[in-house]
Amino acid sequence: MPAPLLRLPDTALAPLMGQYDAALAARRRATLGGLAVFLLVLLVAAFVSEVHPERLFGNAGKFFDYIGRIFYLDDGRFAARDMGEWFWGLKRWLLKIGDTVLIAYLGTLIGALGAFAACFAASANLATSKGALFLMRRVLEFCRTVPELVFALIFVVAFGLGPVPGVLAIAIHTFGALGKLFAEVVENIDLKPVEGATSSGASRWQAIRYAVVPQVLSNFASYALLRFEINVRGAAVMGFVGAGGIGQDLIEAVRKFYYSDVSAILLLIIGTVMLIDLGAERLRHRLLSMEAAR
Numbered sequence: 001m002p003a004p005l006l007r008l009p010d011t012a013l014a015p016l017m018g019q020y021d022a023a024l025a026a027r028r029r030a031t032l033g034g035l036a037v038f039l040l041v042l043l044v045a046a047f048v049s050e051v052h053p054e055r056l057f058g059n060a061g062k063f064f065d066y067i068g069r070i071f072y073l074d075d076g077r078f079a080a081r082d083m084g085e086w087f088w089g090l091k092r093w094l095l096k097i098g099d100t101v102l103i104a105y106l107g108t109l110i111g112a113l114g115a116f117a118a119c120f121a122a123s124a125n126l127a128t129s130k131g132a133l134f135l136m137r138r139v140l141e142f143c144r145t146v147p148e149l150v151f152a153l154i155f156v157v158a159f160g161l162g163p164v165p166g167v168l169a170i171a172i173h174t175f176g177a178l179g180k181l182f183a184e185v186v187e188n189i190d191l192k193p194v195e196g197a198t199s200s201g202a203s204r205w206q207a208i209r210y211a212v213v214p215q216v217l218s219n220f221a222s223y224a225l226l227r228f229e230i231n232v233r234g235a236a237v238m239g240f241v242g243a244g245g246i247g248q249d250l251i252e253a254v255r256k257f258y259y260s261d262v263s264a265i266l267l268l269i270i271g272t273v274m275l276i277d278l279g280a281e282r283l284r285h286r287l288l289s290m291e292a293a294r
Helices: 010-048 053-058 058-070 090-118 130-146 148-159 163-187 193-200 204-241 247-255 259-294
Strands: none
Touching: 053 058, 058 090, 058 193, 090 130, 090 163, 090 204, 090 247, 130 163, 148 163, 163 204, 193 204, 204 247, 204 259, 247 259
């Protein structure tokens, strides 16, 4: 039989209830204060960026009109009724999507290799000096802070139109993003194997090779796959500035008001990204399960 619950006397309970009510009121004030600050910052940002609510809400319907228009052919028929006319450029678009995937793959590979080489210098527990640690972290911050499109524009001016600017832009941004993630993984490793390796006479790089890499390799691969998914979407946008891939055909269709072409290309991009996401997700889960089983 369960023991009866004991109730504190009212004289002892009253101070506790008073403290609870005070804490609840303080949290409520903090929440309302945070909401007020958020709304104030939102209004200031809207004023500085010259956002006009009447224009924003007055023209919102045009967005849905455009979305509806891209699913109709020039003669007014619903696009799905004539798949041959809708996807008239399928072979060309598939080749361009293949270029987009290859741009993302090569950029991810170059960036991931660079991040692998740099992450140990950007890890607080393995950096050779505070100066090297500070410098490497600032380099990684610069590479991941500058948008990929900005890098792509610079490289288009330097190397001309084509996939090379897209690969370089994605590689630099991937280097910065993965370098940060890889360094955080390294900072969470167990240092006992590293200490054991160095105490037995191993050099720094030998200790990293045999005591650090086995601990982090599966996480590195998982992050690289995730970044590849992101880069496929990014590579599709690189074409907007002439950096190769399907983006060049997409922006041309948008500018020339080829409505049905816009929807066809978008559906191909979405399908490609979905397939890559599904495949990469399964690989990531397999790698993580292998890590958990160790």
